[in-house]
């Protein structure tokens with residue numbers, strides 16, 4: 001509520017300023033600040049949260065402006081209705097511009113969106129029959145109240161009200177399930193998919209939000225001026241919108257406001273000298289990128305953070321004996337997961353060849369084998385990170401071969417990664433809450449409007465995340481950035497995140513890698529406690545002492561083929577396993593096999 005109150009006070013002060021300002025020039029500056037703020041609010045979701053770089057926002061601004069122009073001039077539509085439709089049309093363009101983001105990333109995506117902006121600019125310039133070319137479109141209907149066009153002060157009040165409303169709506173969205181999901185895309189798309197975030201859907205959503213606010217800004221400008229031409233839709237505008245977000249602080253809720261107010265005022269001061277204005281904008285962009293990576297908002301929060309003083313160091317706490325939040329128990333008749341004749345090859349390398357496995361519920365299964373045997377590849381196929389070339393993978397009877405990563409997570413398979421894939425910049429709690437993403441049911445609208453359902457789901461997810469952190473002895477570290485922790489703790493946070501998806505099957509890819517003997521022993525105890533909660537585990541591990549101590553069933557791979565499986569004792573006495581580990585023939589190993597394999601531990 002404090003944030004809402006502060007936003008309302010700022011908006012009321014700005015509105016009050018409008019009431020006492022008769023000067024049209026100042027009112028136009030305030031209106032421009034509102035227009036840029038609208039663009040920046042959506043762009044902040046796209047760039048600051050979802051991490052998608054777009055240089056084509058001018059094209060979306062143009063989509064809104066020309067839509068409202070054509071709807072009110074050619075179709076004589078009511079200006080308010082035209083404004084709403086212009087936003088919807090811009091949102092559709094947002095879907096179009098999002099399409100390339102599903103295939104390309106980083107600078108390549110920036111180039112594609114840049115091309116979109118240039119294409120829009122060229123189309124409206126060249127297609128003079130429709131868009132009026134360089135002459136533009138005149139006599140656009142302005143917004144009216146009771147048939148009377150808005151005065152300049154009323155335009156600014158409308159701009160302030162829209163900025164306030166959209167800011168508060170986006171704040172609802174970004175401080176919960178959706179905001180975390182956007183941030184996870186920016187951090188690591190594979191990890192995001194593994195915790196149940198539908199990566200493609202969320203990318204498109206971020207583009208649509210940015211397109212809608214940019215289109216709204218364009219439509220307002222066209223209606224206020226009652227005129228639009230291609231000079232409004234230049235590459236400079238795209239850069240300026242980007243600069244507003246970066247300079248204000250991308251990924252911060254107040255960043256767009258800080259950026260829009262500062263840069264609009266600066267442009268107004270420098271407007272007389274256009275070459276200085278461009279130079280200043282370029283210099284500020286460089287400055288923002290190099291000296292203030294978190295923008296003005298980052299600088300301010302750094303200053304206030306220092307005044308508040310450093311946080312007290314957290315002491316280590318033992319795990320609590322609390323139950324894990326889990327899915328309702330089901331009776332499984334047969335294996336939980338069954339893989340049959342699964343194959344995978346990369347060119348000449350064949351990490352999986354006709355592999356079959358039956359994972360019985362409630363057991364700890366271990367997948368072992370020498371380096372390069374194909375263990376991670378099998379885990380990747382089971383979790384949807386890579387697709388099997390052939391064979392069948394069935395989980396609780398459903399075929400997983402073509403399922404996406406997030407769908408597999410929704411079904412109840414969670415995983416950790418051989419090389420940690422934490423959301424390093426996010427807190428431990430947010431990492432675990434991301435694990436709850438698939439278990440939350442609040443959709444877009446309930447999150448946007450902060451409806452009771454969204455609040456209930458958030459409270460429930462936080463309570464469950466708290467229980468998981470207690471279970472793993474991490475609750476005292478909840479607010480620490482995950483990337484700041486010691487390696488062993490980071491591994492535990494990744495386990496907590498996987499457990500937060502409330503899996504039926506937990507896939508662990510070398511969870512003891514990099515741990516010291518004491519940490520490895522503690523991990524073993526922890527996994528036994530996880531199994532006791534009814535969660536089946538498949539563990540890839542090189543630490544044979546750990547494998548032999550906790551596993552019920554061991555599968556051995558070598559050169560992409562299953563060479564042995566059974567109880568730890570059975571596998572230990574299998575000469576083929578010893579031969580695979582020592583790189584010798586089976587015949588040579590046979591006499592001394594059981595002693596020798598025991599020696600692996």
Ligand SMILES: Nc1ncnc2c1ncn2[C@@H]1O[C@H](COP(=O)(O)OP(=O)(O)OP(=O)(O)O)[C@@H](O)[C@H]1O
Pocket residue numbers: 346349350351369370371372373374375376377378418
């Ligand atoms: N994306 C890929 N492209 C090409 N080759 C790959 C790819 N992924 C895995 N491989 C190859 O497949 C083989 C099996 O790799 P995988 O990582 O599954 O083995 P592993 O048993 O997990 O090994 P380690 O114990 O060393 O992690 C290796 O030769 C590896 O180089």
